Amino acid sequence: MDINEFKMRGKEMIDFIAEYYENVDSMPPMSSVKPGYLYSLIPHEAPEEPELFENIQQDIQTKIVPGMMHWQSSNFFGWYPCNSSFPAMLGDMVSSMLNVAGFSWICSPAATELETVVMDWLGKLIGLDSRFIAIKEDGTEGDGGGVIQGTASEAHIVVMIAAREMAVDRLKSYGINSNDIDMIRHTLVAYFSDQTHSAGQKATSIIGCQARIIPSDASFRLTKCALQAAITKDRQDGLIPFFVCATFGTTNTAAIDDLYGIADVADSEHLWLHIDAAYAGAALVCPEFRPLARGIERAHSFNFNAHKWLLTNFDCSALWVADSTHLVNALSIEREYLPKVKGATDFVKDYRNWELPLGRRFRALKLWFVMRMYGASGIRAYIRKHVKEAKWLEAQLLEDGRFEIMAPVVFGLVVFRVKSGIIAGSACDVNKTNAELVRRINNDGRVFLVGTNIRGVHVLRPNIGSTYGTPENTALLVKVIKECTTKIIAEYS
Numbered sequence: 001m002d003i004n005e006f007k008m009r010g011k012e013m014i015d016f017i018a019e020y021y022e023n024v025d026s027m028p029p030m031s032s033v034k035p036g037y038l039y040s041l042i043p044h045e046a047p048e049e050p051e052l053f054e055n056i057q058q059d060i061q062t063k064i065v066p067g068m069m070h071w072q073s074s075n076f077f078g079w080y081p082c083n084s085s086f087p088a089m090l091g092d093m094v095s096s097m098l099n100v101a102g103f104s105w106i107c108s109p110a111a112t113e114l115e116t117v118v119m120d121w122l123g124k125l126i127g128l129d130s131r132f133i134a135i136k137e138d139g140t141e142g143d144g145g146g147v148i149q150g151t152a153s154e155a156h157i158v159v160m161i162a163a164r165e166m167a168v169d170r171l172k173s174y175g176i177n178s179n180d181i182d183m184i185r186h187t188l189v190a191y192f193s194d195q196t197h198s199a200g201q202k203a204t205s206i207i208g209c210q211a212r213i214i215p216s217d218a219s220f221r222l223t224k225c226a227l228q229a230a231i232t233k234d235r236q237d238g239l240i241p242f243f244v245c246a247t248f249g250t251t252n253t254a255a256i257d258d259l260y261g262i263a264d265v266a267d268s269e270h271l272w273l274h275i276d277a278a279y280a281g282a283a284l285v286c287p288e289f290r291p292l293a294r295g296i297e298r299a300h301s302f303n304f305n306a307h308k309w310l311l312t313n314f315d316c317s318a319l320w321v322a323d324s325t326h327l328v329n330a331l332s333i334e335r336e337y338l339p340k341v342k343g344a345t346d347f348v349k350d351y352r353n354w355e356l357p358l359g360r361r362f363r364a365l366k367l368w369f370v371m372r373m374y375g376a377s378g379i380r381a382y383i384r385k386h387v388k389e390a391k392w393l394e395a396q397l398l399e400d401g402r403f404e405i406m407a408p409v410v411f412g413l414v415v416f417r418v419k420s421g422i423i424a425g426s427a428c429d430v431n432k433t434n435a436e437l438v439r440r441i442n443n444d445g446r447v448f449l450v451g452t453n454i455r456g457v458h459v460l461r462p463n464i465g466s467t468y469g470t471p472e473n474t475a476l477l478v479k480v481i482k483e484c485t486t487k488i489i490a491e492y493s
Contacts, residue, residue, distance in 0.1 A: 001053070009053050016057065017089070020065075021072065021468070029076045029448035033067045069448070074469035077449040077477055080251070080279045081412075081465030085311040087373040091366030092313055101359040103352035106341055108362070112349055115364035118371065119146025122306070123320055125376055126284035129297035132320040134349075141347065145324060147354040148363045149317040152278040153199035155303040158319065158327065158355055160203045160243055163272030163300070164188060165330035167242035170270060185209070189234050190243040193222035193257065195250040197276060210239065220253045220407065220454065222246060224261025231269055243272045248293055248304075249280025252452050252461070253407035253415050256280075259295030267298070275302045278317070280411050282309035283387070286380050292410070309412070309465055311370045311382065316363050328353045386412040389474045390464045396478045402485060406454065412464040417457065418485060423492050431458040433488060440484040447477050 001009065041063050071082045102111035116134050123132050123146055130136070134145030149155045167188060171181050188209040192200045193216045204211040212234065214226050231241045244266055246257040259275065266273035275296050281304025283289040296302055303319045306312040321327055332353040334340075341348045352358050374382070390412045397403040397414070402422050407415040418437060420430045435458050438451040449462040462477060 005053075012057070016060075024070050024073045025075055025473070027070055027073065028445035029070045029073045029078075030442050030445070031067050031069055038063065038067060072467065073448075074466045074473040075447045075476060076466060077447060077462035077464065079450055080308050080463055081467075082307060082314055083309060083311050083465070083467050084313045085370060085374075085467055087369040088311060088313040088366040091369035095362040095365045098362055100362055102362055103358050103360055104338065104340075104350040105348040106339055111362045111364065112351060113347065114362075114368060115148060115351065116145065116347070116349060118364045118368050119148065119318065119320070121371055122146065122318055122367065125371075125379070126281065126304075127287070127290050127293075128302065128320060129322075131297075131322040132302065135347075143323040143325065144321050145349070146318060146320040147351055148360075148367070149303070149319050149355055150315045151199075151317050152197065152276060152303055152305055153202065154356060155301075155317055155319040156197075156199045156203040156245070156274070156276070157206055158331070159272065159274045159301040159303075159321070160190060160207055160209075161330045162321070162327040163190075163243040163274070164207060164209065165326040166272055166300075167240065167270075169326070171240075184240065187239045188242045189239045190245070191227060191230060191241065191271075192245050193220075193226075193247070193250075195220050195222070195252055195255060196245055196247055197251050197278065200245045200276070209242070216255070220250060220255035222257040222262060224258050224265055227262055227265050228269075231265065231271075241269055241271055243274065245274045245276050246295075246299075248275055248277035248296070249283075249411060251279070252454055254280060254411050254413040255407065256292055256410070259293065260298075261295075263295045263298035272301070273299045275299045277302065277304040279305070279308050279413075281318075282306070283383055283411050285310075285376065286383050289411075306367060306370075309383070309386075310379065311374060311467060312367050316367055318367075324354065331355070386464045389469075389471060390414050392471070393462070393464065393474055393478060397481075400482060402489075406457070406459050413461060414464070415452075415454075415459050415461045417459045418488075423489060431456075433492065434458040434460060437481075437484055437488060440488065441480055444480055444484060447473075447480050449477070 070076060072084055100108040100111055102108040105112040120133050120135055132144045132146065134142055136142050149158065168181055186208060189212050190204050190209055191212045191214060193214050195216050201211045212230055214222060214230050217223050227244060234241055244262060246259050246262045248256055263273055284293060301319065301321045303317060306316040306318050307314040351360060390409050393414050394405055394409045397416050398405065402418055403416045404419050405416050417434045423430065423433050435451060438460055442448055449460060451458055451460050464474060466473065
């Protein structure tokens with residue numbers, strides 16, 4: 001493909017993308033293919049000779065698209081959103097054009113400096129404490145700052161490594177030598193609730209420490225008292241607490257942990273406090289949600305996924321640290337083929353020392369495009385629209401009388417189930433009814449949602465968060481829920 005054909009094919013591909021978005025709502029959100037479908041449709045070896053672009057494009061339409069879950073459909077209400085937007089796509093195109101491996105300032109100064117600036121923009125937009133901002137108001141560098149990770153799972157690993165570094169430094173300050181510290185690393189303990197994302201526990205497996213899972217309260221929150229009790233017991237057993245993750249918007253129910261109380265414990269027990277706000281952190285662009293996040297200003301690190309609910313195509317996970325010292329110390333490895341800037345190093349960040357990979361894409365571009373083309377006001381309006389529609393959905397379900405809301409509706413998530421009194425039977429029968437309702441809704445093909453289990457109770461959890469969704473799409477969701485529920489009740493009665 002020469003540059004002239006690239007121009008032609010590029011325009012065709014833009015048209016193809018636009019047509020997909022124009023028509024995606026007419027497709028069933030959930031694919032109906034069976035496992036292994038693609039293996040029988042494509043050759044089992046790479047082509048020996050070049051193929052025509054037209055053939056590849058045809059295969060995308062006939063073989064790939066049918067096997068996709070359409071996350072960008074306005075009728076997709078599953079899990080949490082995986083937002084895309086046209087400005088973000090354009091930013092990604094520029095990133096692909098430049099195609100840098102921006103592991104250090106010296107190999108692409110603009111890639112590094114734009115990330116620093118855009119992460120400061122975003123940090124200020126969501127109201128983060130000044131400790132997390134890289135460039136101070138007087139123009140000098142601060143101790144903290146932001147970095148774009150691939151996912152919140154990566155952020156968990158990175159900050160846990162930094163927390164271990166902080167714990168090791170503390171042990172050394174007590175006079176414990178390095179050999180003895182190596183012998184007791186396995187006694188380090190990280191704390192999570194039973195509602196914390198599985199990424200936290202996976203991170204402990206990777207770095208080789210222990211995970212303590214603490215039961216959440218009746219509102220599915222990790223509390224100060226429960227955390228303190230777990231730490232006290234572990235210290236009595238000779239273990240070393242070093243890290244705690246508090247969640248702002250859990251996966252199951254969008255619950256908010258006792259952030260301020262947990263910060264009290266983290267301070268007194270010398271733990272690294274990480275705030276996982278992968279989904280709900282985007283809501284902090286709206287000032288009315290910030291009182292719910294009281295305590296994040298005391299954290300060591302804060303993370304949310306701009307690729308979930310902030311209009312930025314995957315992957316773009318925004319992580320801030322209040323002090324990068326332990327992070328950089330833990331992840332810095334120098335090699336002669338990785339040159340460093342000599343002389344003044346103000347504003348020089350080697351982000352390879354802030355993450356696991358060496359190479360990194362120019363992801364700041366798409367976030368930059370989004371923030372400039374939507375503006376703060378547009379982003380706030382976008383979040384508020386979804387919250388308003390979620391509240392409307394809650395009201396419609398309650399008005400119907402057959403459903404009960406199982407968790408407070410704060411953001412875009414609505415957790416509900418068919419009431420136990422609607423269908424006669426045991427708690428097991430009610431759970432089967434709600435599980436069957438999920439299956440019927442998805443098999444209907446007009447909308448898609450997922451269910452989950454909270455303390456033995458099966459619930460449905462549609463989430464409002466589509467980039468281009470309208471109230472009509474939410475109304476369709478309500479219609480399908482009610483129709484499927486009516487059919488199940490008629491059959492089970």
